[in-house]
Amino acid sequence: MTILVDADACPVKEEIYRVAERHGAHVRVVSNQxxxxxxxxxxxxxxxxxxxxxxxxxxxEAAGPRTLVVTGDILLADRALKAxxxxxxxxxxxxxxASMGGAVATRAILADLRAGMDGPLGGSGGGPAPFRKEDRSRFLQALDRExxxxSRAVR
Structure with missing residues (x-):
């Protein structure tokens, strides 16, 4: 098993390393930095x-049936799922x-709304919600579960 991490904005890299070690999974930390x-x-x-x-x-391109991709990018998530x-x-x-079509459509609508905004936020909107302790806990549980x-699917 391999975990592919979209690392540039990933706040849970340390958690991924720990859980991957416990499961014997390989990790590829992918970024332009x-x-x-x-x-x-x-x-x-x-x-x-x-x-x-x-x-x-x-x-x-590296994604496949034995990979787990960690990303906040909806379009990348869609590509990885298709792989x-x-x-x-x-x-x-x-x-x-099942959820990808709605997520891609919502992303497009929000991008259009941000592009047309005036005022102090300009086209940036407000950005994603702050990352919380509950998010980190939910991520750890989901990563372990997946x-x-x-690993069972391989046997």
Whole structure:
């Protein structure tokens, strides 16, 4: 099993390393910046170019049935699901084929709304909600659950 991490904005990298070690999973930390990763044969840093969506493209191409992708990017989640991967947001929310159409549509609507905003927020909206302790706990539970499920599917 391999965990592919969309690392640039991922607040749960340390948690991923710990849970992956416990399950014997490999981790690929993918970004266009250099991140420090633990010294481990199971954890590898993948630094891609700073071209638009280079990290997303690498993850989407590497995704498959024995991979778990961690991302907050809805469009990357959609691509990874289509490749057969299991996908979790860093809040622990699972992405699945049933919810993806609505998520992509909502993303497009919100992007259009932000683009038309005037005032102090401009086109930026307000950004995502702050990351909370409950999100971290929910992520840890979901990651453990999905790694157990993936390991059983292999047997």
């Amino acid at each position: 250099v991140f420090r990763v633990p010294v481990s044969e199971r954890v590898k840093r993948v630094t891609v170019s700073d071209a638009f969506d280079a990290a997303d493209d690498w993850i989407a 057969g991967a299991t996908v979790l947001a860093h809040t622990g929310k699972p992405f699945d084929a 790694l157990v499920r993936l």
